[in-house]
Amino acid sequence: MKEYLKRLPKDLQDLISLAGDLAYSNNMPVYLVGGFVRDLILGVKNLDLDIVVEGDGIKFAEVLSQKLNAGLIRHRRFRTATVILKRHLKVDIATARREYYPQPAHLPEVTSGVLKDDLMRRDFTINAMAISINRQDFGRFIDCFGGEEDLADKKIRVLHNLSFIDDPTRILRAIRFKQRYNFKFEPKTLKLLRQANRLKMLEMVQPQRLRDELILILKEERPLKQLIRIKELIGFDFINSGLSLSKNTLAFLKSIESQISWFKRKYPKRRQLDIWLIYFIGLIDQLNINNIKLICKKFVFRRGEEKRILAYKKLKPKFIKELNRDKIKPSKVFSLLESLSYEVIILIKAKFKNANLKKRIEDFFEVYNGMRLYISGADLHKLGLTPGPYYQKIFHRVLNAKLDGLVKTKKGELELIKKITTRLK
Ligand code: ATP
Numbered sequence: 001m002k003e004y005l006k007r008l009p010k011d012l013q014d015l016i017s018l019a020g021d022l023a024y025s026n027n028m029p030v031y032l033v034g035g036f037v038r039d040l041i042l043g044v045k046n047l048d049l050d051i052v053v054e055g056d057g058i059k060f061a062e063v064l065s066q067k068l069n070a071g072l073i074r075h076r077r078f079r080t081a082t083v084i085l086k087r088h089l090k091v092d093i094a095t096a097r098r099e100y101y102p103q104p105a106h107l108p109e110v111t112s113g114v115l116k117d118d119l120m121r122r123d124f125t126i127n128a129m130a131i132s133i134n135r136q137d138f139g140r141f142i143d144c145f146g147g148e149e150d151l152a153d154k155k156i157r158v159l160h161n162l163s164f165i166d167d168p169t170r171i172l173r174a175i176r177f178k179q180r181y182n183f184k185f186e187p188k189t190l191k192l193l194r195q196a197n198r199l200k201m202l203e204m205v206q207p208q209r210l211r212d213e214l215i216l217i218l219k220e221e222r223p224l225k226q227l228i229r230i231k232e233l234i235g236f237d238f239i240n241s242g243l244s245l246s247k248n249t250l251a252f253l254k255s256i257e258s259q260i261s262w263f264k265r266k267y268p269k270r271r272q273l274d275i276w277l278i279y280f281i282g283l284i285d286q287l288n289i290n291n292i293k294l295i296c297k298k299f300v301f302r303r304g305e306e307k308r309i310l311a312y313k314k315l316k317p318k319f320i321k322e323l324n325r326d327k328i329k330p331s332k333v334f335s336l337l338e339s340l341s342y343e344v345i346i347l348i349k350a351k352f353k354n355a356n357l358k359k360r361i362e363d364f365f366e367v368y369n370g371m372r373l374y375i376s377g378a379d380l381h382k383l384g385l386t387p388g389p390y391y392q393k394i395f396h397r398v399l400n401a402k403l404d405g406l407v408k409t410k411k412g413e414l415e416l417i418k419k420i421t422t423r424l425k
Contacts (some may be wrong), residue, residue: 001131002139004040012049015068015091019051019165020133028055031115031130032143033094038126041151042181049091049100052118052130057081057095064091064177079110097121101166105204116144123170125150125157125179129245150186159185166424171234172213180225193233198284202238210238218276222234224253227283233375239296241286249286255350256282263346271342277305278343281312282350289313312344319348323357331400333360368403374410375417383417394420 004014016032032040039046053060058074061081065072072083079095099114099121108121115130119142122128129147132140138158141148150157156178164170166230171193178185185193202210215224227245230236236243256278264272284292292313297307322328322336337345349361373395380391398416401407407416 001040001141005131005139006110008040011089015049015085015089016133018067019064020135020138022060022067023053023133024135026060026063028053028062029115029132029134030054031132031134031183033115033130034127035183036204037129037131038147038151040131041129041148046287049089049090049094051091051133052115052306053093054096054098054114055210055249056313057093061091061093064093064125065311079112081274089312094118101162104162104165105168105201107206115142117355119144120159122159123163123167123173125159126155126157126177127279151288154181154183155186156183158189158192158408161192164192165201168196168224169209169213171202172210172217172230172238174219175229175233176213176217179222179229180220185344195347197234200237208300211301213359214239214280216417222252223276223279224257227253227279236283239282240287240291242291243284244286245283246286250282252285252351253279253282256347258345259343259350263342263365277308278346279328281343281347284309285313285351308343311340312347315340315344316348316351320357323348323360324352324354326336326356328360330363330368330405333364334371334400337361337364338369343373371399373398373402375413379414380417383414383421385421 005013008016019030031054032050033052034050036046036050040208051060051255057079058081058237061072061074061083063161064070065081065083068083070083073082073084075081079097081093083093085091090278096113096115096118097110098117099108099110102110118128119128125145125147127147128143128145130142132138134159145159156174156263158164158170164174174185174189174193177183217223217230220226228250231245255390260273260275260278263270270399284295287295292309296309301309318338319340323333340348345361345364349358352358375395375398377387377391381387381396385391385394394417397420398407401416402413407413
């Protein structure tokens with residue numbers, strides 16, 4: 001595998017040889033594993049280095065992060081750690097472990113192990129390959145389950161018959177990798193997946209784990225392709241029993257897809273959207289508010305996420321009514337949309353075909369959202385106004401006038417302020 005490693009960017013190669021040197025001096029064998037090895041062979045860019053340590057993974061991560069002067073997050077319970085390097089580069093370090101599932105669909109019991117044990121606990125053959133980065137056998141390829149052959153044949157294959165029963169989240173992972181790489185299921189794996197689904201194994205999993213896998217699915221490059229396969233293979237009961245991927249929902253999700261590309265194309269420098277959340281809200285839009293609340297409770301979303309999910313459902317009718325009007329002042333459009341997140345605004349734009357509504361949302365992003373006043377607090381002060389909360393009110397009034405085209409220059413803004421304040425006196 002040396003020739004594969006040589007194709008990596010220089011900074012990754014340096015990082016790998018540093019890890020190998022530290023492994024040697026700390027007497028802890030280390031290996032590249034998992035998705036990193038899979039993508040290395042596939043020639044797919046992957047900046048998440050996955051390392052397994054035969055020894056103490058956390059200690060190794062501490063040594064590595066010190067050497068690199070990089071951030072470190074420890075997950076003591078799982079004996080893993082993450083070294084954060086640059087914005088897009090991180091190293092996941094795990095202690096080689098042996099897993100045992102005392103109960104299906106529950107978290108496994110874990111003991112220390114060697115590399116082979118660690119590979120045996122993995123989900124699919126294509127994720128269970130390793131490369132030694134130790135001095136004595138640098139580049140040695142370890143493939144106990146035929147992962148390389150499955151990669152070449154484009155096959156998703158579990159390592160043993162109980163894989164989906166032990167950990168049903170692998171059902172979702174299998175679909176995710178299959179759709180991402182355009183692979184097929186090895187026939188027995190497909191049979192086992194369907195069996196686990198018939199046994200409703202996903203219902204036995206802790207919902208937060210399902211949520212995390214669902215988020216990963218929606219973060220994939222083509223989430224619709226993922227959802228279509230979920231519909232075909234397992235349906236959406238694991239989210240809510242009333243949920244389906246009807247023609248209407250699919251059309252809405254397609255519209256969401258094009259609105260997201262519109263936003264990304266047009267505003268590459270603005271805040272990054274939580275794209276997965278937009279798709280998720282689109283998917284569950286067919287449900288009533290009570291079911292949506294139930295999902296939020298079950299999946300324990302973060303507060304900001306739940307807020308956006310409920311905001312869309314609750315506020316949608318009001319916004320549509322207002323934004324559809326024949327006449328509406330820009331200041332009104334601004335005050336309506338300003339309180340919403342970008343995610344919710346994009347959902348509203350995706351949901352309705354009405355040209356007025358679309359144009360108003362576009363104007364909001366293009367003009368209103370970035371509109372600034374010429375005047376500042378200092379100008380108000382100069383006019384003899386003592387600073388106080390009513391400064392905000394004045395700014396608000398002037399901004400509304402500016403949005404509606406009633407004032408255009410700094411002079412105009414100042415005149416308006418004088419007018420407002422004389423009236424206040
Ligand atoms: P991605 O490219 O999406 O990051 P990945 O393969 O790196 O994919 P992770 O979720 O980061 O996926 O997991 C890292 C590795 O841990 C996987 O390659 C796999 O070997 C193993 N793994 C993750 N989840 C499971 C699971 N539920 N059961 C068994 N092994 C798992």
